[in-house]
Structure formats: structure tokens, C-alpha cells
Amino acid sequence: MTIRHHPDDSMLIAFAAGTLDLGQHAAIATHLAACPRCRRLASAMEHVGGAVLENLPPAPMAGNALERVMARLPEIDRAAEREPSPEMAAAEIPGLPKFIRKYPIGEWQWVAPRVHLRRITLPEPSRTRVFLLRSGPGTKMLQHSHTGIEMTCVLSGAFKHEGGHFGPGDFDLGDATVDHQPMVDDGEDCVCLVAMQGDLRLNGILGRVMQPFVRL
């Protein structure tokens, strides 16, 4: 699997800094699960975080802070060495990071001909909606643009649009400046994790007719 499309640097920094909202965090994490290169960079960013922390000016702590914490020191938590994590539901969707597989995922719903989605319910409020989108082979999506940021990570299959060809692990970013018409490759379904803020804007006559019916 050769990954050609990556999130940009500022997103990887924001991921490691922990400043992304959960929906976008999930999209970047899905890419990281497939991409050793970005994982290395995100990991380097955690080290940068360490360097940042080391060099921050100290803020005076409460006079009794150390005593209070020392008083709370429990016996070392051996259980922490191997934290048992409850077995997740068998993942029918390969490529999703473990924490996302623990979220409630809805049934496939029809969106448009040959296009289905499964909503993923995030445990925290997020400005970003997250869902899996499955499009049949050869599906030509309607020409569209976005009112907010849309992150897409391919889990299986592939699609292409003006920005290139996107296969498993590839990451695509759409925003108000991007107006594109993705086309799914022949041969197999394309399944993506999509993290979307705002809405799709369908363009062209057909799109304007369809718009009221399309609600992702």
C-alpha cells in the first residue's frame, strides 16, 4: 500500500498537541493507523511537545502542593502496566483505529444511488460529524463543494478527482475552495471515513435539484 496523500503539517502538530476536535482527531488517527510516515512525524511532535514543556517558564504552585500530592501517592499501580481493555466488537471495517471501533456505529443507510453511510456516534460533542461512506464501483459523485472542512480517509477501494487518485490510507481535505467531482474506481466498493463540518454544496442543475434530498 503506497500512501500518496497526507494531512498537512499543521494538522499533525494539532493532532499531537491534542487541539483537534474529536471528529477531526478521528480522521487523522485513521490515516495514522495506515501511514508509518505520518505516525513518525506525529510522534516527533510529541517529543517537540516535551521540549516545549521543558522550556516553559515555571508557574508558582500552591505552597502545600508537593505535600498534598505526596500524601496521595498510592502504592504503585501494577495494573497500569497492562491495562485490560474490553474486547471491542468484531470490526467489520478494517483500518479503523481501535478507539473508533468502540464507538456506536449505525446501520448502513441509503444516501443516493449506490452510496450508503453509517453514522459514527462520538462520545463527546463535536462540531464534526463522522461517518463511513460506501460508494459502489464506478460511482460518479455529484459535483460538489463544502461549506466547512471535510476530511476523508480511504479505508478500502479508491476514488479519484481533480486532486489526484486516492487509495487505502490516503487522506483528502476538502473545504470551501475545493469544488470537485469524485469518481470511484471500477472493481470494488470504496469505503471512507469522513469527518465533516458544515455541509456539502452540490453544484450544477442536477445537484440543485438533489440538494434538498442529500443530507450527510
Place this chain on the structure above:
Amino acid sequence: MRTEDDTSSDRTGWDRLIVAIATRQDREAFKRLFEYFGPRVKTYMRRSGATEASAEELAQDAMLTVWRKAALFDPASAGASAWIFTIARNLRIDAVRRERRDGSALAAPAEAEFQIDESPQPDSSLAATQSDKLVRAAIAELSADQMRVIELSFFEEKAHAEIAKILDIPLGTVKSRLRLAMNRLRNLLGEPS
């Protein structure tokens, strides 16, 4: 109160302190880590938007977590400050969420969201994917200006435009510095940019 092996204020020294906590519950080692990192974690919390009282509490919690999880620390991969940074970051995310929920319990701690282990080469955490030494060497190669731009990107919602204002440089310069810094890191880590 400096002892000889702290004069270098060295990193391997901090690593050893954490290992001392893990292996023999060394309270003196904990005290020294607390004295250095506690006040800096507090600044990190303040700059990330926490109130004075909440930053104090989070800094204490972070240091308590250092004690509790010391056995999970792997000096070969993480490095004390990177490890403590991730602890502080995760606690901060949890605190913000708890506040939004009016104090009701979290569904799950944020920690799991940074464990990306579904890869061909499994790793228990992001920080474990890179040898600390290599990354440190790479970071040390960055210019002060490049480091500063990355550093500001670490605090909540600092848009590039805001960073430009803080550093009093044009927006284009922020972007190019960040790009150069990241390309540099990528090269140093052996990646084609």
C-alpha cells in the same frame, strides 16, 4: 539543593528518576521530578486556557499520574519530558470535556485516542514509535525561529494569523517557517520531504 547528578539538569537524569519511581517507589526521585515539571505543567495548563485553580489541580494530577504510571515509562523510546507532556495533554483534554459535561463522568479517557496501534508495526503509543535520541537530535537542529513557530502551534486554537501577530511577522513567514521546520524534521528523521 542541587546534587551532583542534577547539575546537568539532564534528560537521562529525569528518565532515571521515573525508572526509580517504577522500580523502588522512590519518593525522593518523585520530589525532584515534581519540582521541575509541576510548575511547568501548570504553565502549560494556564496557557491552554485553564483557570489558576484548575491549572494547579491539573498540574498536581499530572504529577500524581507520573507516579501511578511510572511502570509504563520506557526510557528507550519516550524520554521523560515527552512522556510527561502526553500525560498533561491527555489530562487537559479530559478536563475540558468534563467541564463541558458539567462534571459528569467521561465516556473514556482521551489517552486511548492517541494509541494508534492498528499498523503493520504495532506500537503501544505514538511516542514509542521513535527513538527519543533521534528525535531530540533532530529537534536540536531546528533554528530558534522555527522552534518558536512550532511551539506556538501547541497551544489551543492558535491560528497561523494569531501566531503572526504574536511574533510580529507576516503570515507568509509563519507558514514558510513552519513548512521549513517540518521539512527539516522529516529529513532528519530520514523521510523524503
